[in-house]
Amino acid sequence: MDGARRNSEAPRHVRDFWHRHTDQLIALIFVAPALAYVGYFAFYPALDTIVLSFQTPIHPFTTFNYEYNVGSGLYTWIGNTLWLTAGALALQFGLALGIASILSRPFRGRSIFATIAILPIGIATVVAGFTFSQIFPGTGSGYANSILEFFGFGPYYWLNSTSGALAAVVIADSWKNTALVVIILVAGYASIPQSLYQAAAIDGAGPLRRFRYVTLPGLRSFIVIALLIRGAQEVNIFQMAYIMISSYPQLLTVQIYVLYETAGGLYLASAVASVLLGIVAVFIVLVLVIGGRR
């Protein structure tokens, strides 16, 4: 029984109701500082960016910044960013499913492999970017080609083409971030009761069918959450891309930075930043919709 009951004359259901209300209110007070912080440091600047995107030094409201950026190739930048995101998500989820599946069984050296699997999280993004720019360099051959030549294949100049350059960034980013997806999926595997596997095995299902009918459905909510979070983060990729491929092929975040660093480019940068925000908003809406359906 709680000890805050004071008004012992009021009927019990009123006391409990009031008490529950106070409880909720106090809980909200505990959450309030974090909400205030987030409101001032995240939502307010985000709104500010949108407001700035419709301004220029002499016009208080205009769509010029968007028109200008479209003329500079905005649609191509969006396309590049989305291709990169799709490729990275595909690679990360394919690898993570495999790694998490391996980690779900016992075998000798599993703990060592688990450590190796999450080691990339600790490597700073700029360090990883720098290292991968030696693997996929602009001039010269790079370590990727040293490896290819070791297996007898000819050298391939990754950064020469848009698709090769994006592929290089996809590989670099996936190296670092697959571990995050692995962690989430491992939690998912842990939540699937062994009894389901046993039942399936008794029914005669082989490993592939067990994967399809037991594992995947059980992982569904985990995959969805991880996809949406990683998708939003992937769209935001900046340092890795800028270090490896500089400004060609253009991605949204790199363009925002380049425009921001250009004198008088603040409003143009805000417009591209708002476009980026719009894409992320699509992911956010999906989180809300799919999460709400549970």
Added chain:
Amino acid sequence: MIDPRPPAATHVKRRFTWSNIGLYATVVVLSIALLFPIYLIFLIAFVPDKYTLFSGRPPLIPPTLTLANLQTGLTLSTTPFIPSMLLSLEIAFMVGGIAIGLGIPTAYGLSRLRPTVAYGLTTILFVVNMLPSITIAIPITVPFIKAGLYGSPIAIALTQELLALPITTFLLVGAFQALPRDLESQARVDGANRMRALYGNLVPLVRPALVAAFLLSWMLSWDESTFALILYNPANPTLPVEIFLAFTGRGNPDIAVAFSFIATVPVIILTIFLQKYLKGEDLAVGVRG
């Protein structure tokens, strides 16, 4: 250790089967792929530049070793290494500390709120995590300039906190929810007020989650370079920003090499330490609840 629930009663026979060979082969290949870039960090740090950064065809096995790269990188830099490292450390501890300080009451509040309200607020925190750093960083310079805090450690820490707070809250909420509901009531009956019940009784029980949250926030801040770049004080940048500038500007790439190596060694150690605390069950609770 990432430790999914161990298999039920059936005994695993370590037989010499094709599936076992397949498993071990896959593990070995994956391990090599995952470790290769880390091997490269060491390689580039300790092998003369003409075989690594400036070679048309860099060899995979180093012909010679040298300490000259580290020496050049650490002594040549006009922005000395020690203040950068201290700054990164200072900011990382600030971010970790604020994450815990702000995260405990937030997670406590969320775990006691009605599920619909709690879900709504948690979603807001998650949405924050998904907002692009560079979108926020640009307008946020203005209030910092006005307050005279542009380039100061606290400014960078407060912005980086946006990345750390959601994941911290997520971990702690899961931990609080796993505790028995009447633990708090018991403490309150025994005469403790709400704060003492929280910090005296509940918080000690979620210590593993606290450690994991602090370490994760610390590493997020140590790694972070977008906010640190936009808000940086040119007289004293953080370590990642120095590496970034040394490589993309007119800097000496040996600086990037040396700093990369030194920035990496402690986090490798920390990651190994961290994975002991990342238990699958804790995360699963957070996702489902």
Added chain:
Amino acid sequence: MSAVWAIIVVVVAVAAGLGGYFAGKSTTSSTSTVTVTYYDDLASSEASFMTGTLIPLFEAQYPNINVNYVNIDAGSMVTKISSLVQGNDVGTTIIGEDNLDIGELIYSSNGNELMNLTTIAPLMEPTTMIPSMAGITNYETTAFGGTYFLPYRANTPLVWLNETTLKSHGISSPPSDFLGSNSLMTDAQRLGSNSVMFQGGAGDDTATEMFQWDVQFGGNPMVYNDSGDLAAMSYLYSLSKYMNPGYKQAIYSEYAGLAEGKYSILDYQWPYVYSLLTTGNTTVPAMPADTLWVYPGPNGTGAHAAAHVIGGDVIAIPKGATNVWALQLFGQFLLSAKAQQLLMVDTGNPAVNAAAYIGLPANQTVVDSAIEAALENPVFRPPVPWIETWVQNFYNDIFTPVVLNGGGLSAIAGDAAHANSQMESYLSSTYGPTVASEYSAGDFGPLYV
């Protein structure tokens, strides 16, 4: 137990904070000395020279003035100085800023943020300035109504070639022209693919090279689409077949590729790379001086066939600076013959003080004679505040579609016209219709002072 953790966290955070604070604090302080804060944008080798050699020379001469050097890139310097001026927190500050970025401090939304130097300029500026530099101060009076900055280090990009490789392909001297029988194009054809490095990337370098080429082909680079501009762009596209693909990402350290043998013609790079290429160190293998050809570059067509872009840095003092007497002494020192000569010999930056060229080592290096030749035909980029948008626009609207995406010769005219209209609409929306129509009329163009 949680209290223990909280205490540990707080103690470590405080310790780290104190450590950072003390490490960053300067160790000397004296009530009678003045500390000058000097911002500049230098490559790390140049910065080492500044802090290790040049500044101690000044401090020895004036024991009651300390100079605190801060290395910061040109763009960030503008933000930093702006925030200091707006916050009324300038202090004793002097800056060495890029000649293009200085315009942003003059035309800032907060008005002119630089101190008017007209009265103290005669004390700082030597009487022996080289003629093209003296012309800049005259230009300032006309354009701004006073002197707000002084030329500090001239800089002019040169063309660098691997003499050994070229000779082995039967080329006996650097290409004299763009077109013709001993030209850049014929040399590239003889050397084959991957032989030329052109600094691409969205930085100033691509636009600087194109500015140079446009002027030499008789065009006005600011409008993008007159006949000279189109001719230069077509030339670039044809040459790109022979370029080392590294130009697409343009990491600065790629100049080292010349010493590496990754390519044999480096089209336009600032002279500071000379000492790095010839002496070599842990970052760049040595390229013996007799394997290196360096010269101002091939001649174009028309009236400005030999014109050469002059870039470089200027000295300025932010508005509201204190202890101006100390800043004036430091500026005077930086422009003196001795300091200018030391800078030139050690870092390769051409001196603006003609007296610095007297008493140089007897065997003048090849790069010094190349610089002198280039400085005889100067052309400057106009210090308009929108120059960087002009750079970005060129990269996005012309360079990317035509060269990077392979749009080809047929795309050039259309893309250049598009770039022109983009620039005009930008000016109209940002500065107003008057500036936009001046732009269309071609009123903004290269400066021949």
